[in-house]
Amino acid sequence: MSYVWTIAEQSKGKLREVSFELLSRGRKLADKMDTKLCSVLLGSNVSDETLQELIYRGADEVYFIDDPQLENFIVETHSNVLSDLIKTYHPHSILAAATSSGRTLMPYVAIQVSTGLTADCTELDIEEGTNHLLQTRPAIGGNIMATIKTPSHNPQMATVRPKSSRPLPLDTSREGKIIRLVLKDELVDHRVKMVGFRKDVEEFVNIEEAEVVIAGGKGMKKQENFALLRDLAKHFDGVLGASRDAVDRGWLPYPHQIGLSGKTISPKLYICAGISGSIQHLAGIKTSEYIVAINQDQDANIFQLADFGIVGNLFEVIPKINARLEAYKKEAK
Amino acid sequence: MKLNIIIPIKQVPETSNVKMDKETGTMIRDGVVSVINPLDLYAIEAGIQLKEQFGGKVTVCTMGPQTATKALKEAIAMGCDEGILISDRKFAGADTWATSYTLSEAIKHIGDYDLVLAGERATDGDTGQVGPGIAAWLNIPLATYVSKIDEITTESITVERLVEDGYQVLQMPLPALLTVVKEISNPRLPTLRGKKKARVSEVPVMSAADLQLEESYIGLKGSPTKVVKIGYPKVTRGGQVVKAAGEEGVNEAVEELIRFLEAKELI
Numbered sequence: 038m039s040y041v042w043t044i045a046e047q048s049k050g051k052l053r054e055v056s057f058e059l060l061s062r063g064r065k066l067a068d069k070m071d072t073k074l075c076s077v078l079l080g081s082n083v084s085d086e087t088l089q090e091l092i093y094r095g096a097d098e099v100y101f102i103d104d105p106q107l108e109n110f111i112v113e114t115h116s117n118v119l120s121d122l123i124k125t126y127h128p129h130s131i132l133a134a135a136t137s138s139g140r141t142l143m144p145y146v147a148i149q150v151s152t153g154l155t156a157d158c159t160e161l162d163i164e165e166g167t168n169h170l171l172q173t174r175p176a177i178g179g180n181i182m183a184t185i186k187t188p189s190h191n192p193q194m195a196t197v198r199p200k201s202s203r204p205l206p207l208d209t210s211r212e213g214k215i216i217r218l219v220l221k222d223e224l225v226d227h228r229v230k231m232v233g234f235r236k237d238v239e240e241f242v243n244i245e246e247a248e249v250v251i252a253g254g255k256g257m258k259k260q261e262n263f264a265l266l267r268d269l270a271k272h273f274d275g276v277l278g279a280s281r282d283a284v285d286r287g288w289l290p291y292p293h294q295i296g297l298s299g300k301t302i303s304p305k306l307y308i309c310a311g312i313s314g315s316i317q318h319l320a321g322i323k324t325s326e327y328i329v330a331i332n333q334d335q336d337a338n339i340f341q342l343a344d345f346g347i348v349g350n351l352f353e354v355i356p357k358i359n360a361r362l363e364a365y366k367k368e369a370k
Numbered sequence: 371m372k373l374n375i376i377i378p379i380k381q382v383p384e385t386s387n388v389k390m391d392k393e394t395g396t397m398i399r400d401g402v403v404s405v406i407n408p409l410d411l412y413a414i415e416a417g418i419q420l421k422e423q424f425g426g427k428v429t430v431c432t433m434g435p436q437t438a439t440k441a442l443k444e445a446i447a448m449g450c451d452e453g454i455l456i457s458d459r460k461f462a463g464a465d466t467w468a469t470s471y472t473l474s475e476a477i478k479h480i481g482d483y484d485l486v487l488a489g490e491r492a493t494d495g496d497t498g499q500v501g502p503g504i505a506a507w508l509n510i511p512l513a514t515y516v517s518k519i520d521e522i523t524t525e526s527i528t529v530e531r532l533v534e535d536g537y538q539v540l541q542m543p544l545p546a547l548l549t550v551v552k553e554i555s556n557p558r559l560p561t562l563r564g565k566k567k568a569r570v571s572e573v574p575v576m577s578a579a580d581l582q583l584e585e586s587y588i589g590l591k592g593s594p595t596k597v598v599k600i601g602y603p604k605v606t607r608g609g610q611v612v613k614a615a616g617e618e619g620v621n622e623a624v625e626e627l628i629r630f631l632e633a634k635e636l637i
């Protein structure tokens with residue numbers, strides 16, 4: 038029986054959280070088929086202790102290809118390497134994260150090894166009898182859920198969104214194998230070079246991987262008022278998001294935009310104020326675990342999707358919430 | 371230096387006027403018209419601007435039914451030079467693998483290109499897989515999520531791509547394929563002159579036979595993935611809604627919220 042693989046991600050020698058989330062999904066699939074779960078990491082300068090955590094979080098084996106040329110994500114090289122591994126080891130299925138690199142790498146590899154790929158799966162299962170991977174994903178802005186399978190090609194491949202599953206608890210009694218492999222020279226593609234990295238946005242935040250996102254829309258009225266949301270975000274260690282109207286007005290830069298032409302997020306908690314809840318905005322927040330909305334219009338679309346809604350003036354409500362959470366923290370101490 | 375640019379665009383159902391059915395919680399799709407995938411407009415605009423700067427030409431192509439000619443004409447009305455429809459009954463049911471194969475062959479057939487610009491993703495299929503797939507088939511350098519083109523010389527193109535923690539600056543030789551995000555441009559509206567031009571322009575059609583495609587690679591038959599089930603989830607969550615009117619009302623609503631957050635272990 039061939040194995041289930043997950044693609045781990047690293048940045049500057051550290052594993053990204055999503056690597057563990059993928060393992061918790063992969064573990065279920067591997068157990069169901071009674072096979073092994075392997076985590077594949079392409080990167081540079083990752084210590085054995087760091088790799089060991091992949092085992093503590095569910096992997097039976099870790100394949101690590103350690104080379105400075107893999108430090109930065111360059112799709113051509115990374116996919117040559119992954120395709121080569123696939124042709125050597127013939128995994129049953131591969132799960133990767135729907136991140137900027139995963140979403141680039143996997144479709145490239147799908148062509149190189151001639152197999153199917155399903156994007157942004159929310160549910161993964163194994164079909165009894167056939168061992169086909171059943172991949173369920175939202176389509177058309179989340180208005181349809183399609184279940185897809187790849188019946189006659191291998192490996193069966195899927196991407197899943199960050200934060201859409203929780204890592205397994207750290208189990209230091211788990212044992213597994215770490216296999217270090219050497220990068221083959223001929224797999225390095227020299228055409229594309231990374232010549233710089235720009236991080237000049239003051240509050241560059243990764244809203245797709247945040248546990249808590251606090252967003253504002255046109256109802257915030259002006260940029261300065263986002264200070265209210267910033268205060269609210271502090272109570273949750275959350276990050277700021279915005280509707281397209283707020284971004285178009287320049288209140289927050291584009292990487293904060295949530296929705297059809299921005300990011301799709303799946304945080305544990307999404308709080309929004311002064312956002313009406315257009316179809317395009319909702320498309321980006323449907324997979325949030327809990328949604329809290331503050332809007333003065335009781336008919337606003339956003340309330341259809343909210344788990345908790347407050348009909349009221351955000352300029353009265355949010356300062357009160359902030360004060361109350363401040364007091365709450367003190368009580369707790 | 372001249373730049374020949376090919377832009378694959380997709381026709382999708384327009385969603386901006388779509389309302390939700392409050393009873394069933396599903397989308398009301400009656401009378402929905404088709405438009406150019408809104409995210410492809412950024413690619414079209416970026417392409418037209420490059421042509422204005424460097425000269426050359428912009429060709430848009432789409433794989434779709436006859437009616438997709440409308441999308442190509444709209445792109446011509448914005449300022450693209452030519453449209454090509456890739457259409458054949460045999461293409462029906464193509465997944466991203468088969469679609470990117472078909473489009474890559476069409477691009478080879480059009481030929482003589484320096485740059486391929488695709489949208490980040492289509493708003494209906496919503497995968498973002500076709501752009502990278504085409505690059506893999508063509509074996510040309512790829513940059514996804516491009517937010518800015520810094521420089522183009524005869525040897526190379528330098529672009530910025532939006533990633534989780536900033537912007538990666540990549541340099542690569544031409545021809546290359548970029549998928550672009552909203553930040554790259556601000557799409558213009560069609561002009562009257564453009565509309566006139568679109569009306570009279572011929573849109574050639576390419577079939578599977580014209581492109582000499584491998585039959586086992588196209589349409590439903592050539593698609594590794596198969597849809598086995600479709601479900602219509604309720605969009606509504608039926609959560610609790612409280613009114614916060616007057617100072618008392620606000621205080622009470624905030625207390626309710628705190629209880630909610632506590633119950634869900636969010637604080």
Ligand SMILES: Cc1cc2nc3c(=O)[nH]c(=O)nc-3n(C[C@H](O)[C@H](O)[C@H](O)COP(=O)(O)OP(=O)(O)OC[C@H]3O[C@@H](n4cnc5c(N)ncnc54)[C@H](O)[C@@H]3O)c2cc1C
Binds near residue numbers: 282321
């Ligand atoms: C192709 C396409 C793609 C799009 N992509 C996106 C996308 O990615 N993301 C996105 O967000 N939008 C997107 N849109 C735009 C979308 O259709 C809406 O225009 C947009 O989401 C509205 O933003 P908003 O909710 O901030 O503003 P509005 O719809 O104007 O809503 C403002 C809300 O604030 C409330 N409000 C005002 N004052 C107060 C107050 N004092 N207290 C409490 N509430 C108050 C009002 O009741 C209102 O409901 C897209 C549109 C198209 C056509």
Ligand SMILES: Nc1ncnc2c1ncn2[C@@H]1O[C@H](COP(=O)(O)O)[C@@H](O)[C@H]1O
Binds near residue numbers: 378490500
């Ligand atoms: N049928 C098609 N014809 C032409 N271009 C397409 C087609 N499908 C997808 N594309 C291009 O690929 C991009 C990504 O689409 P998708 O992978 O379907 O989300 C789109 O923005 C288009 O640029």
